[in-house]
Amino acid sequence: MSTLTPEALKLYRQHLEAFVSFTDPEWALFSAQLYRRDIRKREVLVEHGKVCHEVCFILSGSFRFFFIKDGVEISNYFCFSGELISAYQSFLKQAPSFPTIQAMEDASLICFTYQSLQALLQNPTVALKMERFGRLVAEYLICCYEERVVSFVTQTPEERYLDLLQKQPDLLQRVPQHYVANYLGITPVSLSRIRKRLAAAAAPKHLTLVA
Amino acid sequence: MSTLTPEALKLYRQHLEAFVSFTDPEWALFSAQLYRRDIRKREVLVEHGKVCHEVCFILSGSFRFFFIKDGVEISNYFCFSGELISAYQSFLKQAPSFPTIQAMEDASLICFTYQSLQALLQNPTVALKMERFGRLVAEYLICCYEERVVSFVTQTPEERYLDLLQKQPDLLQRVPQHYVANYLGITPVSLSRIRKRLAAAAAPKHLTLVA
DNA sequence: GCCATTTCTTATCTTTTGTTAACGCTTTAA
DNA sequence: TTAAAGCGTTAACAAAAGATAAGAAATGGC
Numbered sequence: 001m002s003t004l005t006p007e008a009l010k011l012y013r014q015h016l017e018a019f020v021s022f023t024d025p026e027w028a029l030f031s032a033q034l035y036r037r038d039i040r041k042r043e044v045l046v047e048h049g050k051v052c053h054e055v056c057f058i059l060s061g062s063f064r065f066f067f068i069k070d071g072v073e074i075s076n077y078f079c080f081s082g083e084l085i086s087a088y089q090s091f092l093k094q095a096p097s098f099p100t101i102q103a104m105e106d107a108s109l110i111c112f113t114y115q116s117l118q119a120l121l122q123n124p125t126v127a128l129k130m131e132r133f134g135r136l137v138a139e140y141l142i143c144c145y146e147e148r149v150v151s152f153v154t155q156t157p158e159e160r161y162l163d164l165l166q167k168q169p170d171l172l173q174r175v176p177q178h179y180v181a182n183y184l185g186i187t188p189v190s191l192s193r194i195r196k197r198l199a200a201a202a203a204p205k206h207l208t209l210v211a
Numbered sequence: 212m213s214t215l216t217p218e219a220l221k222l223y224r225q226h227l228e229a230f231v232s233f234t235d236p237e238w239a240l241f242s243a244q245l246y247r248r249d250i251r252k253r254e255v256l257v258e259h260g261k262v263c264h265e266v267c268f269i270l271s272g273s274f275r276f277f278f279i280k281d282g283v284e285i286s287n288y289f290c291f292s293g294e295l296i297s298a299y300q301s302f303l304k305q306a307p308s309f310p311t312i313q314a315m316e317d318a319s320l321i322c323f324t325y326q327s328l329q330a331l332l333q334n335p336t337v338a339l340k341m342e343r344f345g346r347l348v349a350e351y352l353i354c355c356y357e358e359r360v361v362s363f364v365t366q367t368p369e370e371r372y373l374d375l376l377q378k379q380p381d382l383l384q385r386v387p388q389h390y391v392a393n394y395l396g397i398t399p400v401s402l403s404r405i406r407k408r409l410a411a412a413a414a415p416k417h418l419t420l421v422a
Numbered sequence: 423g424c425c426a427t428t429t430c431t432t433a434t435c436t437t438t439t440g441t442t443a444a445c446g447c448t449t450t451a452a
Numbered sequence: 453t454t455a456a457a458g459c460g461t462t463a464a465c466a467a468a469a470g471a472t473a474a475g476a477a478a479t480g481g482c
Binding site for chain 1: 458459460461462470
């Protein structure tokens with residue numbers, strides 16, 4: 001179908017600079033393992049119960065992670081263009097995935113497989129760089145997860161929402177509100193009420209004048 | 212003060228086998244950087260606002276991670292003997308730590324510093340092994356964090372408590388209940404109520420007989 | 423052993439959240 | 453275009469959790 005353009009590869013390489021700088025020979029070996037994958041809105045990238053074999057870079061589009069509990073979907077996380085995406089626990093352990101990952105929009109990805117990563121980790125020419133790449137990505141994810149855990153332990157749902165509003169205002173634009181509610185660990189109804197409370201507290205001027 | 216005994220080193224090496232196997236020459240280089248640290252109950256291993264310079268292995272003793280919110284301590288995590296411990300985000304970024312780590316019991320540790328780790332990562336003889344070590348530890352932590360985040364999104368406090376009861380019953384023996392409550396993201400009073408509810412639900416026989 | 427502190431429980435009251443259902447509004451698909 | 457599905461808000465009620473305080477139980481230090 002769609003091909004892996006030099007532009008897309010260059011973009012990917014640039015984004016990976018945040019973790020590691022590949023030399024040209026290293027990049028040649030790595031990029032030889034990359035392939036493009038296109039996925040339509042609502043299609044599934046990783047399915048609950050199946051092993052995740054890929055780590056992907058999102059060229060365009062967006063994704064949500066969700067679980068099913070009592071027959072209801074609970075959204076846990078979102079990824080957008082310019083980010084790496086995978087069901088990491090499944091990928092790392094090569095065990096069935098708990099979350100399902102679904103495209104929220106039509107999306108294009110650059111991917112590599114677990115198998116090819118393992119091959120590169122065995123290849124003396126790039127092993128060190130790939131180990132470091134993996135380490136730094138993992139370390140990055142640790143910091144993300146840690147902040148999220150801390151937010152659940154130390155903050156109320158309202159505080160978590162305000163934090164999200166400040167740190168990722170774009171996310172609230174791009175993600176349906178009932179998904180955001182799940183992400184915050186509350187129900188959609190509850191988030192709607194929190195928003196109402198905050199709106200009332202933010203602009204009570206006409207009320208105070210009247211009163 | 213206390214020395215790093217061969218027995219302690221051997222124990223450490225055995226535990227690290229879960230991540231990586233060091234050859235004897237590799238271990239010689241790594242273990243040369245290790246030192247022992249003893250810390251008394253209630254003393255602080257990592258202090259909020261200060262950079263964490265170490266990753267430690269707990270030979271004996273236990274620790275709690277906590278934050279201060281509105282002047283009150285909120286416990287977030289616990290570590291016991293046989294585990295690695297660090298304020299990872301602070302260690303990895305060499306930035307001020309958010310959590311404080313405090314000994315819950317007198318403890319003995321085997322530690323290495325950020326500086327010595329960086330030196331080993333530069334040393335061609337062990338760089339690859341140390342990169343892998345770091346990667347696998349980080350990947351392990353990712354899986355731990357992910358499960359915790361999922362528990363906050365998909366489970367009620369009661370379900371989280373029951374899960375903990377099943378998966379880490381020992382923790383409930385060794386950690387004061389109000390710390391556990393924090394860990395679960397609720398107040399100590401609320402946990403006490405949950406326990407009461409569960410006790411009533413588990414053994415209501417005499418009540419039904421009476422009724 | 424005794425006193426002080428900490429920890430846990432319980433009670434009361436308030437606040438928040440969950441649940442369910444209804445209602446408009448928008449989006450999607452036939 | 454029309455019907456269906458999805459989304460956000462609101463309401464009403466039930467359930468749970470937070471805040472505060474008081475008292476019992478356990479722990480720790482001297």
